[in-house]
Amino acid sequence: MSAPPPLPPNARATLRSVFGYDDFREGQAEAIARVAAGQPLLAVMPTGSGKSMCYQLPALLDGGLTLVVSPLIALMRDQVAQMSQLGVGAATLNSLAGEDEARETWRRLRAGHIRLLFVSPERLAMDGLRQALAGLGVARVAVDEAHCVSEWGHDFRPEYREIRAAVAAIGDPPVLALTATADRNTRRDIAERLFDSPPEVIVHSFDRPNIDLAFAAKDQPRRQLLDFLGKRKGANGIVYCSSRARTESLADYFAREGFDAFCYHAGMEQRDRNRNQDRFQNEDGVIAVATIAFGMGINKPDVRFVAHADMPSSVESYYQEIGRAGRDGLPADTLTLYGVEDMALRRRQIAERGDEARRRIEGRRLDALLGLCEASACRRQTLLAYFDEASAPCGSCDVCRGAVSLYDGTVDAQKALSAVARTGQRFGAAYLADVLTGNASETVARNSHNAIKTFGVGRDKPKQAWMGVVRQLFAVGALETASEEHGGFRLTEKGDGILRGRETIQLREHAARRARPDRTSRGSAEALVAAAGGALNADAVDLLAALKKLRLEIARRERVAAFMILADRALIDMVAKRPTTLDEMSAVHGVGQRKLAAYGDAFLKALAGAA
Numbered sequence: 064m065s066a067p068p069p070l071p072p073n074a075r076a077t078l079r080s081v082f083g084y085d086d087f088r089e090g091q092a093e094a095i096a097r098v099a100a101g102q103p104l105l106a107v108m109p110t111g112s113g114k115s116m117c118y119q120l121p122a123l124l125d126g127g128l129t130l131v132v133s134p135l136i137a138l139m140r141d142q143v144a145q146m147s148q149l150g151v152g153a154a155t156l157n158s159l160a161g162e163d164e165a166r167e168t169w170r171r172l173r174a175g176h177i178r179l180l181f182v183s184p185e186r187l188a189m190d191g192l193r194q195a196l197a198g199l200g201v202a203r204v205a206v207d208e209a210h211c212v213s214e215w216g217h218d219f220r221p222e223y224r225e226i227r228a229a230v231a232a233i234g235d236p237p238v239l240a241l242t243a244t245a246d247r248n249t250r251r252d253i254a255e256r257l258f259d260s261p262p263e264v265i266v267h268s269f270d271r272p273n274i275d276l277a278f279a280a281k282d283q284p285r286r287q288l289l290d291f292l293g294k295r296k297g298a299n300g301i302v303y304c305s306s307r308a309r310t311e312s313l314a315d316y317f318a319r320e321g322f323d324a325f326c327y328h329a330g331m332e333q334r335d336r337n338r339n340q341d342r343f344q345n346e347d348g349v350i351a352v353a354t355i356a357f358g359m360g361i362n363k364p365d366v367r368f369v370a371h372a373d374m375p376s377s378v379e380s381y382y383q384e385i386g387r388a389g390r391d392g393l394p395a396d397t398l399t400l401y402g403v404e405d406m407a408l409r410r411r412q413i414a415e416r417g418d419e420a421r422r423r424i425e426g427r428r429l430d431a432l433l434g435l436c437e438a439s440a441c442r443r444q445t446l447l448a449y450f451d452e453a454s455a456p457c458g459s460c461d462v463c464r465g466a467v468s469l470y471d472g473t474v475d476a477q478k479a480l481s482a483v484a485r486t487g488q489r490f491g492a493a494y495l496a497d498v499l500t501g502n503a504s505e506t507v508a509r510n511s512h513n514a515i516k517t518f519g520v521g522r523d524k525p526k527q528a529w530m531g532v533v534r535q536l537f538a539v540g541a542l543e544t545a546s547e548e549h550g551g552f553r554l555t556e557k558g559d560g561i562l563r564g565r566e567t568i569q570l571r572e573h574a575a576r577r578a579r580p581d582r583t584s585r586g587s588a589e590a591l592v593a594a595a596g597g598a599l600n601a602d603a604v605d606l607l608a609a610l611k612k613l614r615l616e617i618a619r620r621e622r623v624a625a626f627m628i629l630a631d632r633a634l635i636d637m638v639a640k641r642p643t644t645l646d647e648m649s650a651v652h653g654v655g656q657r658k659l660a661a662y663g664d665a666f667l668k669a670l671a672g673a674a
């Protein structure tokens with residue numbers, strides 16, 4: 064890869080005057096320098112790293128037209144609204160636009176008033192549009208979600224394969240491809256299918272240091288979730304569930320407990336789905352309880368937490384889902400719950416796959432996920448290692464915070480494995496734990512398992528601890544599911560090895576109820592103000608609430624999302640800096656010229672009124 068050309072001289076000034084930002088984030092300066100110099104570029108950067116800036120800023124520097132290919136109409140509309148808020152000429156051509164809107168867009172395009180034009184790949188496949196664009200002259204093309212061109216990625220879209228031909232047809236302007244998908248095969252596919260010669264490549268670290276990572280075995284999941292939410296009252300969040308029914312029952316439960324929560328899944332009426340998605344996008348203090356169908360069209364920057372009520376389906380999807388938190392770079396929290404039933408369910412689903420090679424790949428992916436759930440080393444290190452990235456312990460995940468300690472669990476493992484063997488290799492975790500703790504439940508008695516040697520050998524530990532031992536034995540492959548239908552376990556060769564003393568095993572200490580994986584909320588108003596360096600007296604929090612209220616009023620009046628008026632970070636910075644003049648206001652994060660002119664006075668008044 065060649066050394067990057069220098070940044071255009073007006074780049075930094077434009078970043079401040081239009082966007083209100085003082086510094087580039089990692090990777091942005093290099094990407095912008097290359098794009099502005101007309102180099103073809105593939106930028107692999109995680110969600111929330113600020114990929115859009117890599118084409119937004121160059122689009123403002125030279126007066127040319129930037130074409131942005133993006134797969135989702137909702138996201139295109141959002142970006143256009145956001146650009147308009149910044150005073151930047153932007154438009155989208157899509158199937159939902161009426162004739163008048165389309166005519167107006169073409170008028171502005173011909174007049175040279177548009178810097179960023181967003182189109183879907185389907186649109187770009189149309190000859191008429193290609194000819195019109197060739198006539199206008201396109202300075203560069205940005206392809207968002209570029210992994211959609213690859214069958215390796217999980218979002219393959221055949222229309223993406225037509226983009227290369229479209230670019231050639233409009234005069235072959237340089238291409239910038241953007242994606243948050245890390246793996247090598249996908250990257251190679253993008254380079255081959257969107258470019259005619261190898262592009263420069265920038266790969267950003269996949270670490271999202273502002274996102275806290277925590278996992279917990281399901282104990283009383285509703286309680287665990289309620290605890291987690293309770294510490295984050297008033298913050299925006301997402302709770303992912305594995306089934307539609309569960310999103311509905313959990314959303315009801317949270318609403319009854321006083322949270323502004325609603326559900327979202329693919330089985331809902333389109334209208335209700337859109338309404339809930341809009342609420343999430345536009346309002347503050349809302350919680351979406353959703354299946355993984357929720358998220359693609361969401362770019363809310365101030366999501367303060369993501370919880371998984373059930374184990375995610377893979378490390379990739381875990382990373383993508385938690386990545387929706389903290390896009391604004393401020394602290395955000397995650398909590399992932401997992402249980403032995405989740406693990407067994409996934410194993411059964413994989414076993415049902417017809418094709419042997421696929422089963423092996425999926426099996427390995429599941430093992431990686433279980434390894435992360437039961438990790439005894441830093442979660443972040445484990446996660447990044449999965450993406451081929453070496454790192455040091457992070458200091459801010461549950462494991463680093465000391466929520467997990469290990470001990471030589473060989474003897475405990477032998478007790479549990481012996482219980483499996485002596486009960487006939489067909490029972491689940493709860494049953495085995497009853498036998499181990501000496502609880503002669505009705506079924507245990509019926510099976511006469513209160514008479515076996517292992518009965519009660521684990522009285523020294525609570526039932527939950529034994530269930531944890533069984534789960535860990537399953538996670539490391541010492542146990543496997545005994546049948547496709549039931550949740551029971553049998554020994555594997557590895558399990559047999561441990562039972563007979565040929566192998567030892569480290570286990571995680573059972574964390575008592577009190578030691579919760581998340582001890583503090585880093586996403587609360589107090590924590591955010593403190594993180595921003597603001598004076599943390601009681602009225603800082605009240606002042607922030609007052610500014611948020613003003614923001615919501617303006618957003619409703621202008622019919623745009625609250626975060627499009629000003630980001631949380633801007634409001635927090637105002638609380639910290641307490642500007643009293645427009646000049647001082649112009650130094651606040653995220654306040655560029657257009658926003659200063661439009662909202663500066665209103666916010667100064669609110670700040671003065673509260674003082």
Ligand code: ADP
Pocket residue numbers: 084085086087088091108109110111112113114115116362364390391630
């Ligand atoms: P991605 O597409 O990589 O997920 P976005 O482009 O949506 O991320 O950017 C995420 C958030 O970061 C947006 O709110 C954006 O305004 C903000 N952002 C981008 N660049 C900067 C920067 N240099 N300084 C501060 N905030 C930034």
Ligand code: ZN
Pocket residue numbers: 441442443444456457458459460461462463
């Ligand atoms: Zn860590």
